[in-house]
Amino acid sequence: MYSNQQKLSSPEVAELRREAGLYLKDLREKRGLSQRQMAEKVGGSYYTFISQLESGRGRIPPDRYLVWADVLGVKADVFVRNLLRYYDPVTYTILFGANENG
Numbered sequence: 001m002y003s004n005q006q007k008l009s010s011p012e013v014a015e016l017r018r019e020a021g022l023y024l025k026d027l028r029e030k031r032g033l034s035q036r037q038m039a040e041k042v043g044g045s046y047y048t049f050i051s052q053l054e055s056g057r058g059r060i061p062p063d064r065y066l067v068w069a070d071v072l073g074v075k076a077d078v079f080v081r082n083l084l085r086y087y088d089p090v091t092y093t094i095l096f097g098a099n100e101n102g
Contacts, residue, residue: 017056020086025054027072041071059087 028038028050035054036047042064044050052058060068060083069079084092 014056016086016089017059019056020059020083021054021056023082023086024060024072027074028054031071031073033071038071042067 028035033041034047035050038050039045039047049058053060065080065083066076069076072079081092081096084095
């Protein structure tokens with residue numbers, strides 16, 4: 001049975017999540033959206049979910065990637081590739097190589 005080896009308590013994983021949060025925040029701010037507006041556009045009930053993601057305390061569910069990419073004005077493949085770098089660096093490296101920068 002597969003078990004994700006990335007533990008949230010791991011400093012490396014925590015840092016990757018923070019970087020993912022900064023990436024998401026930067027995209028949101030470039031679109032001129034507040035956290036509340038972002039939550040409404042991606043179908044979230046609470047803007048605090050956006051805050052949690054931007055602070056590295058969560059992940060976007062994969063079934064919501066396309067909605068997020070659309071709202072943030074990013075091509076879906078580029079958006080998912082960048083998220084994969086933060087959320088699952090092992091798979092990212094297998095698919096794109098260690099030196100790929102999105």
